[in-house]
């Protein structure tokens with residue numbers, strides 16, 4: 043931006059915020075709830091053709107022969123493209139073999155069914171749960187780290203050593219809007235691409251090179267997206283193929299993945315398994331040593347585990363020895379999945395630490411409070427642990443592990459903690475103030491359902507003294523100034539900074555224009571509730587409309603960027619979060635129910651607590667889903683995925699998630715600790731920080747810990763399905 | 779145990795093909811054949827009516843209007859609405875009756891449009907989310923309680939919740955938990971949905987939209 047000359051971009055302080063920090067309804071809510079919002083899946087163009095894929099039914103195979111002649115002979119089939127033909131090695135069930143484009147979706151399906159493929163089936167590996175059973179050539183080292191001396195710590199007579207194995211399986215994103223695209227050429231070299239993407243500004247370049255036109259000739263549009271969660275950053279095979287074939291056929295082409303195909307191909311979260319040894323001081327309850335062997339798979343490529351997240355959060359443990367391996371398995375390839383690596387880190391660390399607390403015989407809350415100084419933000423975690431404990435009524439409901447009564451229903455409490463960065467991404471924003479008083483805000487960003495549009499409208503409204511509904515936010519089009527992809531909770535920091543600066547820049551220009559007519563200097567003016575007011579004499583004011591009439595013919599355009607080295611930072615990174623679960627377990631059926639789930643979350647300066655709270659609920663529910671239900675199940679014999687559908691790839695419904703409490707840490711918070719200390723943290727001070735990822739990290743561990751507390755035994759692997767709960771109980775020797 | 783994972787999709791009147799609805803449905807098909815002059819159906823004197831193969835003209839009554847489309851007999855009501863009538867409010871997610879994103883009302887009953895053939899929907903009153911409009915109390919309540927994020931499940935939820943609320947004006951959160959398990963949201967909007975349904979049910983009862 044032009045460096046602010048007389049206005050400051052600094053966020054207004056608490057007492058002077060009109061919109062920021064207040065509950066505002068999302069600006070696109072009505073459009074979505076009435077079915078009028080147009081997603082990529084809803085784009086129908088005149089004379090549009092449909093594409094459907096033939097996918098490989100084997101986990102590992104070589105294509106011996108492929109015959110597409112019968113498909114090509116079907117009237118209405120316009121194109122059959124072999125993607126992986128004779129001789130190609132296929133590495134997982136669901137990879138694409140061919141694409142059929144036809145006049146209708148039904149005919150494209152007929153075409154797919156008519157293709158004959160002969161495969162040579164090859165050896166596969168789809169079960170990576172037992173490290174010792176994985177062939178050497180399928181393992182890749184993922185690093186080794188050492189600190190202090192673990193052996194010495196484990197051997198000290200005052201150390202209690204606790205060992206365990208923990209696991210979290212591969213899951214998928216299951217975005218309700220499948221991945222897909224509509225491609226249409228306006229002319230020989232100008233392409234419009236409607237694509238379900240988290241990356242509007244970054245898409246055109248990726249597609250342009252594949253179809254050999256200048257990036258500026260490719261327009262990417264995604265006004266609404268039905269979920270991404272990290273799986274929708276690139277054009278993918280379907281994006282490129284749709285563009286190419288649309289040009290060849292000279293008609294628009296639509297390709298949306300079928301649900302089975304989407305679940306098999308369009309992204310997974312890597313699995314994580316760990317053998318962990320924890321040493322704690324019997325006297326003080328402090329964690330002294332951590333040793334872990336971590337492994338998991340991110341698909342055929344292997345990568346997927348991150349050694350840096352075990353131990354999770356408690357990175358200050360003085361003695362550590364850890365190693366990691368990646369397994370090359372014939373399963374769907376990984377993509378970033380909401381908070382990459384962190385849910386695994388929490389599920390493998392917080393469980394092991396809770397087991398240590400139970401072995402020591404101390405209260406899990408007390409144990410985590412004792413050890414917060416091994417984390418990066420002891421004050422924040424102390425506050426959040428105490429606030430969460432109140433909300434879940436920890437003192438009332440906690441009992442030592444396994445002492446949850448003698449009836450068939452046992453209750454228990456569990457804790458987990460997490461962190462995330464959420465730094466602001468790069469973003470440019472233009473704010474246009476028109477002579478008629480209307481305001482357009484343009485950014486090539488996207489709203490994943492997080493409330494991005496609403497947040498931008500609030501920031502601009504706050505800056506210009508207007509109401510959010512007076513601000514027309516235009517995003518989701520690559521013709522607008524570029525913004526980063528929405529991943530890693532980077533969006534809100536980026537767009538709030540750029541739009542604040544752009545609106546400030548525009549306002550300065552407006553104030554300069556109108557100051558003479560009020561007879562003051564521009565710096566003596568401020569905006570307030572639709573008026574421009576003389577700070578020194580509030581009776582001297584003109585309305586926003588009157589002011590804008592003085593603009594002249596052309597609109598005023600304010601420009602703002604993130605980062606902006608000329609300006610103070612408005613956003614930063616680094617949050618904490620504590621979650622607690624209260625569960626009831628039926629030890630006869632193995633069914634786990636959530637009674638109450640508490641999420642306490644900080645994320646810097648919160649612009650819209652209403653949509654922020656929804657993010658927390660959403661993360662928690664997604665976490666309950668993978669804690670209790672979700673898992674990609676593979677048949678060890680055939681290697682095929684057994685549940686690429688929504689009948690058996692289970693997601694919770696409204697009755698499955700229990701009572702939910704989301705508590706946001708906002709403003710200056712003071713908490714008194716049990717030992718009488720007062721801790722004060724100003725959560726607004728760091729500026730805006732992203733929130734999408736953190737709340738999804740902890741539920742797996744918190745719920746697993748609660749179940750262990752309830753039934754007296756650790757269920758080692760998520761999800762905590764009835765069979766796993768019963769098996770763990772059986773190993774312990776029955777119902778106890 | 780109520781609301782357990784395994785029974786949430788089995789909830790009685792929502793999902794389905796009750797005997798009454800089924801019989802009614804068959805009758806509708808028979809009646810509707812009269813709308814299809816020249817189809818093979820007409821040639822059949824007795825026995826089951828046969829449509830197709832190939833696109834056949836059918837008439838659907840959608841949101842109070844008669845609409846004519848030509849679809850293959852295998853085309854679902856959902857695809858007919860989305861691809862032929864450009865009513866894209868109902869969404870295609872699982873396409874096999876497990877998620878509720880495609881929910882529309884057929885003769886007032888919430889129905890998975892992906893699991894009904896368009897030809898079977900002839901002669902029946904079909905209402906889609908588009909009929910509700912911005913001022914509908916359920917739409918308003920969804921916005922007010924932020925019962926939506928990406929919004930892809932939302933139209934299906936709004937329709938299913940409206941049908942539920944009209945029949946259960948005094949419903950509680952517990953009732954919502956039990957009754958609305960046939961719709962899935964991936965973004966996790968259930969906290970808001972519970973509040974929205976309970977509130978809108980009261981408003982629908984008192985208001986003109988009931």
Ligand code: FES
Nearest residue numbers: 873875877878892
């Ligand atoms: S799309 Fe019809 S139930 Fe899922």
Ligand code: FES
Nearest residue numbers: 928929963964965
């Ligand atoms: S709001 Fe995204 S799936 Fe429900």
